[in-house]
Amino acid sequence: MKHDPIAIKEKVKSYIHQAAYVENDKIKDDSLVFKEGYFDSMAFMVLITYIEEEFGIKTNDADLTEENFESINAITDFICRKTQN
Amino acid sequence: MNSKKPFSKDIILLNNLEEVVDKIIRKLQNDVLINIKRLGAVVGTSGGIDSSVCLALAVKAFGPEKVLGIIMPEKDSSQESEILARELASTFGVKNIIKEDLTQVLSGFKCYERRDEAVKRVFPEYDPSTYKMKIGIKQRGLSNNLPPVFYLTIIDKNGNQKDQMLPVKEYLTIVAASNIKQRSRMSMLYYHAEALHYAVIGTPNKHEQEQGFFVKYGDGGADVMPIGNLYKSQVYQLAGYLGVPKAIIERTPTTDTYSAEQTQEEFFFQLPYGLMDRYWYGYENGYSVDEVAEVMGESKEQVSALFANFERKKKTTEYLRMAPVRDYYGQ
Numbered sequence: 510m511k512h513d514p515i516a517i518k519e520k521v522k523s524y525i526h527q528a529a530y531v532e533n534d535k536i537k538d539d540s541l542v543f544k545e546g547y548f549d550s551m552a553f554m555v556l557i558t559y560i561e562e563e564f565g566i567k568t569n570d571a572d573l574t575e576e577n578f579e580s581i582n583a584i585t586d587f588i589c590r591k592t593q594n
Numbered sequence: 595m596n597s598k599k600p601f602s603k604d605i606i607l608l609n610n611l612e613e614v615v616d617k618i619i620r621k622l623q624n625d626v627l628i629n630i631k632r633l634g635a636v637v638g639t640s641g642g643i644d645s646s647v648c649l650a651l652a653v654k655a656f657g658p659e660k661v662l663g664i665i666m667p668e669k670d671s672s673q674e675s676e677i678l679a680r681e682l683a684s685t686f687g688v689k690n691i692i693k694e695d696l697t698q699v700l701s702g703f704k705c706y707e708r709r710d711e712a713v714k715r716v717f718p719e720y721d722p723s724t725y726k727m728k729i730g731i732k733q734r735g736l737s738n739n740l741p742p743v744f745y746l747t748i749i750d751k752n753g754n755q756k757d758q759m760l761p762v763k764e765y766l767t768i769v770a771a772s773n774i775k776q777r778s779r780m781s782m783l784y785y786h787a788e789a790l791h792y793a794v795i796g797t798p799n800k801h802e803q804e805q806g807f808f809v810k811y812g813d814g815g816a817d818v819m820p821i822g823n824l825y826k827s828q829v830y831q832l833a834g835y836l837g838v839p840k841a842i843i844e845r846t847p848t849t850d851t852y853s854a855e856q857t858q859e860e861f862f863f864q865l866p867y868g869l870m871d872r873y874w875y876g877y878e879n880g881y882s883v884d885e886v887a888e889v890m891g892e893s894k895e896q897v898s899a900l901f902a903n904f905e906r907k908k909k910t911t912e913y914l915r916m917a918p919v920r921d922y923y924g925q
Contacts, residue, residue, distance in 0.1 A: 541739070543739055546909065548741070550910065553741045554743050554761075557743065558762045578740055
């Protein structure tokens with residue numbers, strides 16, 4: 510379960526939709542959640558805390574890049590990589 | 595037909611300072627003495643550039659005898675602030691300058707205790723009697739499409755520094771506790787203003803207002819804001835013109851909130867004010883990314899990301915500027 514990318518993506522997707530107060534499936538897997546204005550600075554901090562607590566990973570300075578956080582796909586890949594380490 | 599001036603690095607500079615000051619003073623007199631019918635002005639003086647220019651403008655508008663300057667230090671304040679505030683008052687002939695130490699007030703609110711408990715959850719070794727602390731943004735650049743996250747820094751008495759990204763709960767607690775400072779200052783300003791039937795002069799500048807770098811009902815709580823529509827570069831121009839002491843003009847703007855020294859750029863703006871002013875002007879006046887990028891010698895991608903960042907900041911801080919919503923039932 511912990512390493513299942515599909516399950517991780519579902520959790521991330523559900524979290525992002527809830528946190529952005531939008532209907533399910535409104536945000537596409539490759540939508541740019543920050544660039545398109547769904548998430549602000551506070552939501553980013555809450556997202557980092559959610560990921561750390563839900564998936565038991567620790568993020569560091571070097572992790573905070575657009576490649577890791579720009580979309581549901583990017584966040585899922587990031588969590589998968591981190592949980593595999 | 596578009597009559598907009600071509601974008602240039604000097605576009606924000608004020609050309610006729612005498613005229614600008616005269617306009618501000620006349621409006622201040624009209625707003626305070628006629629519209630809200632107050633007899634003078636109270637200014638919280640921190641020894642910083644913004645409050646100094648506000649005090650100077652208030653003196654020009656109402657005369658030094660109708661201006662009360664209030665210095666409000668607390669245990670985390672720099673001692674330099676009081677020295678500079680007194681120098682400022684003396685420069686402009688303000689004899690009514692008083693000091694209200696807010697340390698006891700803030701202790702009563704458990705401002706320090708609440709903040710320090712949150713800091714200790716991140717750094718268990720933190721001891722407020724031997725460490726200094728601050729929160730800030732790591733410089734990742736405004737052109738990054740991710741919003742900034744905040745870091746906590748503690749510094750021991752030997753100058754050894756430790757930083758850590760702040761978990762959201764601790765970040766919110768530290769900010770909420772620290773905001774008690776600005777709200778206590780506002781309460782003290784209004785106490786004196788009401789006791790004298792004066793107006794409270796708010797000191798935020800244009801960037802602080804529009805980008806949301808103020809505390810709602812704290813330093814954002816005032817009757818009039820004479821520099822609220824001026825860029826920081828313009829505030830410096832006015833400071834020079836009005837004769838604000840050199841030591842104040844040359845001082846790096848700080849937040850005056852945390853025990854460790856912290857610049858405004860480090861905490862919030864992420865760009866030196868001279869650059870911020872020009873990019874913000876370009877953004878809010880609808881100049882194209884191409885034109886601004888060419889003048890500023892920056893790539894189009896960077897300027898485009900900067901403008902997107904400004905847009906996001908303006909939108910996400912709208913809550914700070916809005917009045918309480920009350921139109922729940924129309925009649």
